[in-house]
Amino acid sequence: MELLKEVGIIGASHGWVATLKNGIVCQDDLDLHAPDNNPKRIPLPPLETLPHNQTQIVTNIAMSSSSPEDEDCIVAVKFLGPQLSLCRPAQRDCTWSNIRISDPSFFSSHVMYSKRDEMFSMPSSRGHYTRSWDLVRHMKEPKLQMLMQPPEDQIPRMTKRAWQRLESCCTKQHYLVESSHTDETFMLKWYTQSRPTLNVWDHFLLLKIDKEGNALYTKDIGDLCILLSRSEPICIPAKLNRRAKNCIYMLTEHEFAIVGIGSNQKFCRTPFTCSLPCYISKN
Structure with a gap:
């Protein structure tokens, strides 16, 4: 403390x-x-x-x-x-x-x-x-x-309104994260839209990048999970820390939440107000 x-x-x-x-x-x-x-x-x-x-x-x-x-x-x-x-x-x-x-x-x-x-x-x-x-x-x-962008038939299926919402997001961040356990590299696209009530709408798109730079969208990273905060992004086997697989653990100034990569739905969400930057340690 x-x-x-x-x-x-x-x-x-x-x-x-x-x-x-x-x-x-x-x-x-x-x-x-x-x-x-x-x-x-x-x-x-x-x-x-x-x-x-x-x-x-x-x-x-x-x-x-x-x-x-x-x-x-x-x-x-x-x-x-x-x-x-x-x-x-x-x-x-x-x-x-x-x-x-x-x-x-x-x-x-x-x-x-x-x-x-x-x-x-x-x-x-x-x-x-x-x-x-x-x-x-x-x-x-x-x-x-x-990075070779995915072909059109591989782009996630979303309504036109959903794509427009992504494009209108006030914050769009891209993170590279590597899994040393599986020798895989991912790019995580994080879209954030703030609301007047301080509720925040988040949406994630995940691409798997091979050594030649080919990028393909994926909704399944197997038994891995991604820890995302203002620290360096981490990708680890979920079983190491008894975490949920194929999920993103996100920690921001406003909330902690677990997001299913396949569904983009938040669960185990804990909103809070904090003026300090937040981090996830290896422990």
């Missing part, structure tokens, strides 16, 4: 939460078995703001491994706007490698780490292509992958 009250929480990945404090990003272990009075904290180097950018508003963070103490672990921070910053916390002289993204369609994108490709990736704002970065080959020239 002391950590949650701290101003400047910006995201979580692999059970670690990142905070902005005095211009420095820190990591705190959310391991439930760790002593409450002595959480592990790993300071990172002071943030470097690229010219005409900002480093106070963050879309999310992602990590390449489960602990920033691993020698090869890379922490990526995606700021709202054109800046993406990477560093290796375990290095003695750790410094940020700052990337300026030239394509505006990635300014509000969320970053994720692909174990399959060993790169950090982001979808464009409309989900038509992705860009990927690492600290070696694709630092200055990111890898670009165009």
